[in-house]
Amino acid sequence: MPLRSRVAYLTSVAVALAVAVSSIAGYVTIRLSLYRAVDVELIEIANDLTAIVARDPQRLGGLTEEGLRVGSMAVTVVRADKKTFHLPGEQTRLVLGPKEFAVARLHSEPSARTGETTAGEPYRIVAVPINGLDAYALVLGRPLQPTRDALSSLWLVLIIFGGAGVIISAAAGAAIARSSLRPVRALTRAVERVAVTDELKPIEVAAGNDEISRLAESFNRMLRSLALSRERQRQLIADSGHELRTPLTSLRTNIELLVSDAGTGMLTSADRSEILHDVSAQLAEFTALIGDLVQLAREDRVIPAPEPIDFRDVVNAALDRVRRRGPRGVGPTEGRSLTFDVELNPFYVIGEADTLERAVTNLLDNAVKWSPPGGTVRVQLEGDRLRVADQGPGIAEEDLPYVFDRFYRSDTSRNTPGTGLGLSIVAQAVHRHGGRVVAGRSAQGGAEFTMRLPGSTTLEGLAATDPTNRRNSSSSSSSSS
Numbered sequence: 001m002p003l004r005s006r007v008a009y010l011t012s013v014a015v016a017l018a019v020a021v022s023s024i025a026g027y028v029t030i031r032l033s034l035y036r037a038v039d040v041e042l043i044e045i046a047n048d049l050t051a052i053v054a055r056d057p058q059r060l061g062g063l064t065e066e067g068l069r070v071g072s073m074a075v076t077v078v079r080a081d082k083k084t085f086h087l088p089g090e091q092t093r094l095v096l097g098p099k100e101f102a103v104a105r106l107h108s109e110p111s112a113r114t115g116e117t118t119a120g121e122p123y124r125i126v127a128v129p130i131n132g133l134d135a136y137a138l139v140l141g142r143p144l145q146p147t148r149d150a151l152s153s154l155w156l157v158l159i160i161f162g163g164a165g166v167i168i169s170a171a172a173g174a175a176i177a178r179s180s181l182r183p184v185r186a187l188t189r190a191v192e193r194v195a196v197t198d199e200l201k202p203i204e205v206a207a208g209n210d211e212i213s214r215l216a217e218s219f220n221r222m223l224r225s226l227a228l229s230r231e232r233q234r235q236l237i238a239d240s241g242h243e244l245r246t247p248l249t250s251l252r253t254n255i256e257l258l259v260s261d262a263g264t265g266m267l268t269s270a271d272r273s274e275i276l277h278d279v280s281a282q283l284a285e286f287t288a289l290i291g292d293l294v295q296l297a298r299e300d301r302v303i304p305a306p307e308p309i310d311f312r313d314v315v316n317a318a319l320d321r322v323r324r325r326g327p328r329g330v331g332p333t334e335g336r337s338l339t340f341d342v343e344l345n346p347f348y349v350i351g352e353a354d355t356l357e358r359a360v361t362n363l364l365d366n367a368v369k370w371s372p373p374g375g376t377v378r379v380q381l382e383g384d385r386l387r388v389a390d391q392g393p394g395i396a397e398e399d400l401p402y403v404f405d406r407f408y409r410s411d412t413s414r415n416t417p418g419t420g421l422g423l424s425i426v427a428q429a430v431h432r433h434g435g436r437v438v439a440g441r442s443a444q445g446g447a448e449f450t451m452r453l454p455g456s457t458t459l460e461g462l463a464a465t466d467p468t469n470r471r472n473s474s475s476s477s478s479s480s481s
Contacts, residue, residue, distance in 0.1 A: 003184070004177040011173030016166045023158040030154060034147050035124070039112040042126040045073070046110070046140040050130045053077060057136050058085045065090050073142050074117065078127070080105040080135035092117045094141045100127040104137035114144060122148065183212040187219055200227040251286070254279050308462055309356070311347045311455065315381060318360035322368060338371055344381040348462040349455035351433045356453075359429035362422040363388040363449050370447060378442070386451040389442035403439045426451075 001009070052061035057077050065087045068075055074094050077085040082101055086093055095118060099111040107129040115125040123141040130136040190203040202220040254275045261267040267275070319340060349356070367377045370392030378389040395403060404427040423439075426449075430437045435453035442448035456462040 004174070004181050007177035007181070008170060008174035011176070012166060012170035015169035015173075019162040019165050023162050027151070027155060027158060031151055034150065035114075038124050038142065038144075038147060039126060042073075042124065042140050042142055043110050043112070043128060046126055046128040046138050049075070049140070050128060050138050053138055054130050054132050057130060057133055060085060060087055063087060073140055074123065075141075076139040077130075078104045078137050078139055092119050092121070094118075094123060094125055094139060096139065100125070100137060100139050103127040103129055104135055107134065107137075115141070117141070121145070180212070183216055187216055190219070190223075194223070200224075200230065248286070251279060251282050254282070306350050306352060308459065309349050309351055309353050311349050311356070311386070311453070312344045312381060314353055314356045315342075315344055315360055315379065315386065317353075318357050318364055319379065321357075321361055322364045337374065338368060339374075339376040340379060341376050342379045344379075345383070346457050347381055347384060347455055348457070348459055349433065349453050350462065351453075355429045356433065359426040359451070360386070360388075362426045363451070366390075366422060366449070367392075367447070376444075378444075383457065384452050384455055386453075387448060388451075389444065389448040390446040391442075391444045392446040394441050394445055395439055395447045400439055404437070 049061075049063070052063065053075075055061045057079075060075060060077055063075060068087070074090070074092060075087065076094050076096065078096060078100050079085075080101065084096065095116055097113070097115065099113055102108065103111050104127075110126055110128040112124070112126045114122065116122050122144040124144050124147075125139060125141040127137050127139045130138055186203055190201075193199060193201075200223045202223050203216060257267070257275055258272070258279075261272065319342065323340070364377065364379070367388050367390035371377055371390045372392060375391040377391075378387070380387045380389075404423050427437055430451055430453065433453055435451065437449060437451045440448050440450070
């Protein structure tokens, strides 16, 4: 059953049950009230008649049938020995029961019940003791048919208007369901459109703070996130295809030359050696590019099991890796040593050590690459800031906004080794850990990169600021209590 039909159906059922319960409760209440009113009236009349009947109980004090017929009543006097006295010539008599004789015998409180006459007509019967006469009671009855007719009319009215109320509520429920679920239908159509057309176009959302509006807003955010992710993926594929084409073309050309030379022997040994050297360099560049692309492909990966990290250990591990590789730069630093000026103060973060080490390593590699022969790379960790500065040519002002973009290469770096992805990986890792990284110019004129991460200079402070630890500690406290 569609959701709209379910809402209308459940609304109708709920209203029907409410109407039924209210009708039954109202009917029972009114019935009891009517019967109680009849009983009170009959007891009052019977008490008034006892003073007349007490003068001659066997002849009912001279009461006549004509006088009682005006009030639509029947009268009988009963004695404790079950002797009964009726009006002379009375044709319709009450059918008596044990309650009436008990009142005569015990002189107890008045009794009231529903009974009938000898003709089978329903009567309301009350019995009151006759004051001054032991073992006597006056029994008075009145027809119940008028009361029952009124209750039947009431029951009919309740059924008619209750049924009308259920029908109206069903129509209103259908209208409300259709109106309330309009955003849900729009959301459903949007999901179906996305599934069929693959278009990530957000839906229109009416202003509001209800659940449907929030659901639509969340869906739109999801669509925008998917569209952005798809655009990034498309851009990554396009950029990587462009970047991969150059080394692949060069590799193919050199390999074709080597294959052709195997049959002709046209190349000299020096040319062949130069080509092999180019192939080796292109393979190294190709391998680095593939590794960087794999790292970028993990952009949306959730950090597995983040843990407290001494950030000094991360920086030292990155420094050891860069020192082992030696000055890389196939250019200005080839064969020349560099000096690392390192100052590391205590700092602790929550995160993944391998990812942060890769980011710091990329910053150090970039500094080594652009440092002049015998230059100094300054590495300083103070508070929540890690600064990596070199003495190279620095970054041009027009290039600063783009240094962290994928595959971005400035005019001065196009002829140097690299993939244009290293700094993008740095920005990705830092952002995933809730930090930020900025590029600028160092005091020595070279490039300076500043990385900031959320953390603390003490382990105690790190535990106090970590939301995961707070949740775990609160859960432990609840369990222990």
